[in-house]
Amino acid sequence: MLRERVILGRQLQGIERKIRSKKGGPDAQRHLVDLEKKALAAQKIRQNRSQDRPRLIFPEQLPITAKQSEIIQAIRENQVVIISGETGCGKSTQIPKMCLAADRGLDGKIGCTQPRRIAAITISQRIAEELGQELGQSVGYKIRFRDKTNPQAYIKIMTDGMLLAETQADPKLYEYDTLIIDEAHERSLNVDFLLGIIKTLLKSRPELKLIITSATLDTEKFSEAFAKAPVIKVGGRLFPVEVEYWPLDPEKEEAGELTYIDLAVKAVERLQNRPDRGDILIFMPTEQDILETCERLEGRQYPGTFILPLYARLPASQQGRVYQVKGRKIVVATNVAETSLTIPGIKYVIDTGLARISQYLPRTRTTSLPISPISQSSANQRKGRCGRVQNGVCIRLYAEEDYLARPLFTMPEILRSNLAEVILRMIFLGLGAVAKFPFIDPPSPKSVKDGYDLLLELGAIAWTGQEHILTDQGRAMARMPLDPRISRMMLAAQKEGCVPETAVIAAALSIQDPRERPLEKAAQADQVHAPFRDPQSDFITLLNVWNHYHHTWLRLKTQNKMRRFCKDYFLSFNRMREWIYIHEQIMHILKEQHLDAGQRKTREITPALYAGVHRSILSGFLNNIALKKEKNLFQATKGREVTIFPGSGLFNKNADWIVAAEMVQTSRLFARTVAKIESVWLEELGAGLCKSSYTAPHWEKKRGEVRALEQVTLFGLVIVAGRSVSYGRIDPVESQRIFVQAALVEGQVNETLPFLKYNQELLAQVEKMEEKVRRRHLRADDATLAEFYRQRLAGILDLRSLKKLIKDRGVDEFLRMQEQDL
Structure with missing residues (x-):
């Protein structure tokens, strides 16, 4: 295998060096014999792997089988091959076998990545079945917390995140002689990271082969990125698919009378009346939508029909039911079924x-997960889920004009991601500088700089003078797949003991404000929202909205009633659901990291809890603090002036310092979602970012030390003014000068020091002599006296250290002057 070959090669080089230097002798010869045995054993293993390869059969009904010879030949002749084929053409299951047919998988495994766990499991099961073997023999899979791969396996299917994690222990990926990046068209961060890493590996590993597969025709970028690698296009659908548009009535949707769930359920009902009934696949944006749709369809009790949910977090046993049930089925899925899986027998797609x-929202530097319209290519992927075994019908619950107006392709994740999160992950994985990494779509330098700046502000990274490194805090943040501001908030909340409240607020900051205020009903909305409003914090206002919504949910317990509740309280039902979803994600991640998520119960906001929550918020939004200038006008960081947004609970209220979730530029710069904070919190939270300046250094007789007035600024704002501090550690040279002059030359001390009393008496005698002989300038000047002490008191800046020095020496003779000194 490759790893053993590399080890043998290094050992051989070591023996050759010894022989050349004539230091080897008989030992070198013995080592050479051992090495030869190991090489022959490795050769035998390879021969056995070649002979033991499973028998390969390529199903004739799959479109990719028609390209079998062309693909095998291309893999043999090229280091990189790109294969474009519609979903369902057989790419995921057949290409690993075609690699085996091309004599790959003999020196290392054939590794194939999938974007989702469910795909890694089902594809490995399918390949094993086609090879006539048990899963875990020639074919295995590896997902988080589960590895079902035999060390002698030929094919290993894994999530892209698992392969990325393997680069930590095996940077050259010697476990593999071939890598397949499947579903590359999704352009997730993991895919882009992997393509960049493998691109750099190809030069040092000429024997490594890379196959990139895409379910869309957008393959030119991949080809250009890999030195014009050949592209093979595979046909897909076997039967025609008719597209029907059944758009949602926008007025009814706006009024809350009809939703896409209602329309999907109606579409199923209409399909029931068609003579040519078949299996149905419904695409929904969220898990909650799936569960509600399934519940409503089950209530209709269609005879002989299975209603099956399908989403990434569903247990594997339940996911597998889409392949196992015998009879008609209606599958309700997220976009996990868009490209990762081919569900057999689908006639209708809704x-x-x-x-x-x-x-990513640059304005707030946070990441949201909104429900958004998909691209044309994604819509076509969904359409392609039917028409496999018979003529198909795709029913789109939106207008054809809407479809045509959508972008052709989904924007790559790196171009809609917070680069702070990307950079944090790259440093954690040891992938080097962002600017030098071979991304297919490189981010802009401005975005890269903003990402580094934010991570420095959050205390996630530090600059050594040569490179950025992770701090302990940054390592903890990197292990949490959250926006860095949110992960920083949650780490602070752990320390402050306010995780439940902070998690709700953190989730709220990742969505648009759920409160609605239509112009024609502004007064009514304000009146309804008034009980939620907290006079000191808009964040607590959001927490109040959350608590009221959840108490109502426990009472009403149905979506239609909650929709009516949201309408009555001028809340967006969709945003409330999005808020709940993100909150669940945050809590799930905290549990994965074994962090205490606290108890989910409503607590009274005491002064201590208020302080803890807002210190946690500050840890993520420290750059958004502001100091009051006049009424609603505040001096913000970096020279900005902001006005509290009129819709805030703090508008026209008394607050000296505030923190804002966002600064929004419209007619002027507004601070939105703000809270009153205490300036005393800022110095500790911004420790590494604070800058201090010092004025008026002076001797303090009472304290016996040199002190100065300190001013502390954070992002240009004065957070501490005129604080008296010890000056010795700040400027030792100036402190000693002031100490010697004031305490020893001028004698400004509160206690008797024998050497000083002696010197003062001697000085008095010299002054008397001056008067007696009527001559001036016999006595040494102050500068000479000061120099006498300085020469003998290196590093001594105050009375305490002076007395310790005398005690350590046991005498003070070294500080006593003689007549010639004066």
Whole structure:
């Protein structure tokens, strides 16, 4: 295998060096014999692997089988091959076998990545079945917390995150002689990271082969990125698919009378009346939508029909039911079924045209997960789920004009991601500088700088003078797949003991404000929202909204009633659901990291809890503090002036210091979602970012030391003014000068020092002599006296250290002057 070959090669080089230097002797010869035995054993293993390869069969009904010879030949002749084929053409299951047919998998495994766990499991099971073997023999899979791969396996299917994690222990990926990056068109961060890493590996590992597969025709970028690698295009659908548009009535949707769930359920009902019934696949954007749709469909009790949910977090046993049930089925899925899985027997696809797509908000420097319209390519992927075994029908619950107006492809995740999060992960994985990394779509230098700046502000990284390194805090943040501001808040909340409250607020900051205020009903909305409003903190206002919503949910317990509740209280039902979803994600991540998530119960906001919550918020939004200038006008960081947004609970209220979740530029710069804070919190939270300046250094007789007035600024704002501090550690040279002059030359001390009393008496005698002989300038000047002490008191800056020095020496003779000194 490759790893053994590398080890043998290094050992051989070591023996050759010894022989050349004539230091080897008989030992070198013995080592050479041992090495030869190991090499022959490795060769035998390779021969056995070649002979023991499982028998390969390629199903004729799959479109990719028609390209079998062309693909095998391309893999043999090229280091990189790109294969474009519609979903369902057989790429995921057949390409690993074609690699085996091309004599790959003999020197190392054939590794194949999938974007989701469910795909890694089902694809490995399918390949094993086609090879006539048990899973875990020639084919295995590896997902988080589970590895079902035999060391002697030929094919290993894994999530892209697992392969990325393996680069830590095996940077050259010697376990593999071939890598397949499947579903590369999704352009997730993991995929882009892996493609960049493998691109750098190809030069040092000429024997490594890379196959990139895409379910869309957007393959030119991949080809260009890999030196114009050949592209093989594979046909997909076997039967025609008719597209029907059944758009949602926007007025009814706005009024809360009809939702995409209602429309999907109605579509199923209409399909029931068609003579040519078949299996149905419904695409929904969220897990909650899936569960509600399944519940409503089950209530209709269609005879002989299975209603099956399908989403990434569903247990594997339940996910597998889509392949196992015998009879008609209606599958309700997220976009996990868009490309990762091919569900057999689907005749009808019902597409809401929606999905959760992560979005970075530069204004707030946070990441949200809104429900957004999908791209044309994603819509076409969904359409392609039917038409495999018979003519298909795709029903789109949106207008054709809407479809045509959508972008052709989904934007790569790196271009809609917080680069602070990307950089944090890259440093954690040891991938080097962002600017030098071979991304297919490189981010802009401005975005990269902003990412580094934010991580420095959050205390996640430190600059050594040569490179950025992770702090202990940064390592903990990197292990949490959250926006860095949110992970920083949650770490602070752990320390402050306020995780439940901070998690709710953190989730709220990742969505648009759920409160609505239509112009024609502004007064009514304000009146309804008034009980939620906290006079000191808009963050607590959001917490009050959350608590009221959840107490009501426990009482009403149905979506329709909650929709009515939201309408009555001028809350966006969709945003409330998004808020709940993100909150669940945060809590799930905390549990994964074995962090205490606290108890989910409503607590009274005491002064101590208020302080803890807002210190946690500050830890993530320290750059958004501001100091009052006049009424609602505040001096913000970096020279900005901001006005509290009129809709804030703090508008026209008394607050000297505030923190804001966002600064929004419209007619002027507004601070939105703000809270009153205490300036005393800022110095500790901004420790490494604070800058101190010192004025008026002076001797303090009472304290017996030199002190100065300190001013502390954070992002240009004065957070501490005129604080008296010891000056010795700040400027030792100036402190000693002031100490010697004031305490020893001028004698400004509160206690008797024998040597000083002696010197003063001697000085008095010299002054008397001056008067007696009527001559001036016999006595040494102050500068000479000061120099006498300085020469003998190196590093001594105050009375305490002076007395310790005398005690350590046992005498003070070294400080007593003689007549010639004066």
